[in-house]
Amino acid sequence: MKEAVRANFDESVTAYDAYERRTNRFTTLARLLRAEMARRTGAFDAILDAGAGTGISTRVFTDDENRTVALDLSHDMLREVADGEPVQGDFDALPFTDGAFDAVAFTASLFLTPEPEAAAREAARVLHPGGVVGAVAPLGWVQADGTDVFAELDRTSRSPADAGAVRTALESAFTVETGIWRFATTAEDVRRFHSIPAMAARLYPKLSTEERIDRANDLLAELDGTVEQRWRWVVGTA
Ligand SMILES: C[S@@+](CC[C@H](N)C(=O)[O-])C[C@H]1O[C@@H](n2cnc3c(N)ncnc32)[C@H](O)[C@@H]1O
Known part of the structure; x- marks a missing residue:
């Protein structure tokens, strides 16, 4: 499962950053979350x-005063990170000592793990008392x-954990x-x-990259007009 997530993001660098240049979505989410x-x-x-990822959220969380560590499973996404200290790793098993951080941020990432409770426990462990997730x-x-x-659309979605699971996981370790x-x-x-x-892999996990993108485009071809995108935010203290 995680190997598939890593491989899918390894091949997403160009399209991910092109989407961000057009929409600024992940920068906006990270700014709102930081606030x-x-x-x-x-x-x-x-x-x-x-x-x-490629460091979009890292840029938002980095300033002249702080130490920012950018951790990701995907080597190819991480290679693009320009701010902070890049570390390849899994947030379900963090390679840091207890109490090492004041803040842990999961910008559009925690829903991608099948075990958000493990990641929540790890976040609580590496936060010092009074820290924030x-x-x-x-x-x-x-x-x-x-x-x-x-x-109503025909797809074989594979979201290992949805926004509800992210909220429940953080509630198990923090006051949120x-x-x-x-x-x-x-x-x-x-x-x-x-x-x-x-x-596209979240819609058609079993298809090859090219096939799944074609299928996603076909699936959404008739979609028209304005669409609202919704994101849940969860903030907690230990
Ligand atoms: C949608 S991107 C978000 C990247 C960045 N936070 C941003 O706002 O642009 C999700 C990232 O989470 C990473 N990821 C997924 N599961 C992970 C895990 N278990 N440990 C570390 N990184 C993970 C993926 O490799 C991907 O780069």
């Missing part, structure tokens, strides 16, 4: 960006008439607050999002 986390803890002297996880895409984009962020986007951007190999 929610800062409200609970003030300054971050040492922060772990857990599931840092934050996560954002996708709640899906909703059309103007209120229907979920994927409700949660909410929803909503973004108006377009049908075209829904198609672009699912042209990222790792995102």
Whole structure:
């Protein structure tokens, strides 16, 4: 499972960053998450960006004053990280000592592990007392008439853990607050999002990269107009 996630993200670098240049979505999510986390803890002297990808969230969490560690399973995503200290690793088994960080952030990453409870326990372990954890996880895409984009579509989705599982996992280790962020986007951007190999793999896990992207494009071909993308945020203190 994790090997598939790693391999899918290894081949997603170009499409992922192209999507971000167009939408700024992950930068926005990381900024909103940082603000929610800062409200609970003030300054971050040492922060772990857990599931840092190409470093979009790392850039948001890094400033002149702090130490930021960018951890990811995917070597190829991590190679793009320009800020902080890159570490290849699994957030379900963190290679850090107890109490090493003031903050642990999972920007669009915790929902990708089959064991979010393990990652939550690890986050609690590496946080010092009073530290803060934050996560954002996708709640899906909703059309103007209120229907979920994927409700009626034929796909073989494989989301190892959804936003509800992320919330439950963090609740098991932290005292949490949660909410929803909503973004108006377009049908075209829904198609672009699912042209990222790792995102198309959530619809058609068994197909080859090219086949799954073609299938995702076919699946979404008729989608039109404005679509709302929803993300759950969860912030907790130990
Ligand atoms: C959607 S990307 C988000 C990247 C970045 N946080 C951002 O906002 O652009 C999710 C990242 O989580 C990483 N990931 C998934 N499961 C992981 C795990 N168990 N340990 C570490 N990284 C993981 C993936 O390799 C991928 O780079």
